[in-house]
Amino acid sequence: MDLAALPVLGSVRCEAAPYASRHRVCPISVASSRASTASSETKMRSSSPEHYNEGMTVFLCSRCGTAITPELAELAAVPDVSDDERDRDKEARQAPYTVPRGHYAIDPEPWGPPYVVQDNQEDPKPAQSRGPVVCREEGFVISAGSRHTVLVHPDDAASLQPLPSWGNSSGCCGPTGDKKINRACPCGAPVATLATDCFGPFELHLDPVRTYAFSQ
Numbered sequence: 001m002d003l004a005a006l007p008v009l010g011s012v013r014c015e016a017a018p019y020a021s022r023h024r025v026c027p028i029s030v031a032s033s034r035a036s037t038a039s040s041e042t043k044m045r046s047s048s049p050e051h052y053n054e055g056m057t058v059f060l061c062s063r064c065g066t067a068i069t070p071e072l073a074e075l076a077a078v079p080d081v082s083d084d085e086r087d088r089d090k091e092a093r094q095a096p097y098t099v100p101r102g103h104y105a106i107d108p109e110p111w112g113p114p115y116v117v118q119d120n121q122e123d124p125k126p127a128q129s130r131g132p133v134v135c136r137e138e139g140f141v142i143s144a145g146s147r148h149t150v151l152v153h154p155d156d157a158a159s160l161q162p163l164p165s166w167g168n169s170s171g172c173c174g175p176t177g178d179k180k181i182n183r184a185c186p187c188g189a190p191v192a193t194l195a196t197d198c199f200g201p202f203e204l205h206l207d208p209v210r211t212y213a214f215s216q
Contacts, residue, residue, distance in 0.1 A: 057104065057215045059150060059157075059206055063189035068211060069156050075105040078151060081201070083130065093173050093198035098130065101153040104206075111205055112145035112193060113180055127178065131200035134178070143178075150206035150213075154194060157204055159186055173198040181207060 056071035081098050088095055099105055109129040117139050118124050124133050124140035134141055160183040162169060168182035169175040175182055177195025183204070184190045193205040 055216070057213050059104075059152070059211050059213055061185040061187060061189055061191055062210050062212050064185060064187040066185060066187060068160065068185060068191065068206070069104075069152060070102075072102060072104045072152065072156060075099065075103050078105045078107055078129075081130070083201075088198070094196055095200070095202045097153055098201050098203035099151045099153050101156055103153070104156075105151045107149050107151050107205070108147060110143040110145045110147055111149050112143060112178060114144050115141035115178075116144045118142045128200075130203070131178075131195075146208060148208050149193075150208065150211070152204050152206060154196070154202070154204045157183075157192065157206070160184065160192055160194075160204075161186065163190060169194075171197040176200060177203075177205070181210070 056073060058067050058071055059069045060067050079098060079100075081096050083095060107129070111128055115127065115134075115136070118141060121139050124135075125142060126132060127134035127141055128143045163182055163184055166182075168179040170179060171177075174196030175194050176197045177193045177200065181190040181193050183192040183194050189210060191207055191210040193207070195205070196202050
């Protein structure tokens with residue numbers, strides 16, 4: 001694979017070129033975050049709400065109303081998952097899943113673009129709450145992107161698809177998830193961001209505007 005990545009020292013990562021199809025790729029996409037409450041509109045758009053269990057939440061595409069996830073239970077907070085190199089998959093080099101299957105969590109921290117230059121260039125922070133310090137041409141950057149994205153296990157949104165030509169899916173061993181939305185609903189609407197690179201977390205972010213939640 002022809003990568004244009006600069007060397008990586010410690011936990012500092014520089015931007016990489018798109019990864020080739022020969023790398024292990026998770027066949028799902030990222031969906032968007034949930035609405036804070038289930039409105040009458042979401043109930044109307046849900047085809048069979050009577051089939052949903054009380055206390056569970058389903059996330060749907062805002063464009064077509066198709067369910068992106070099965071019923072999921074909410075976690076009180078984003079789990080604290082190890083980022084230690086020894087805990088990564090020995091072959092794929094991916095981190096443990098941030099969220100277990102059957103659950104979701106609301107990420108209160110910014111995720112994804114835009115990125116802004118950090119004030120303290122001498123002691124930079126990770127670009128996002130989970131992941132490496134990122135150095136770009138202008139210096140060390142930090143996310144100023146959307147808050148309250150919905151974190152789900154990638155296999156709980158298995159119908160999502162990569163964008164055409166693997167758009168926004170650049171990375172080393174998988175998409176970094178720090179470009180823009182890189183996964184779409186089967187209807188074609190971009191709805192989520194998948195992050196599975198060997199220097200970051202393993203998680204799927206549902207966009208809070210492009211997806212919505214239904215809770216019984």
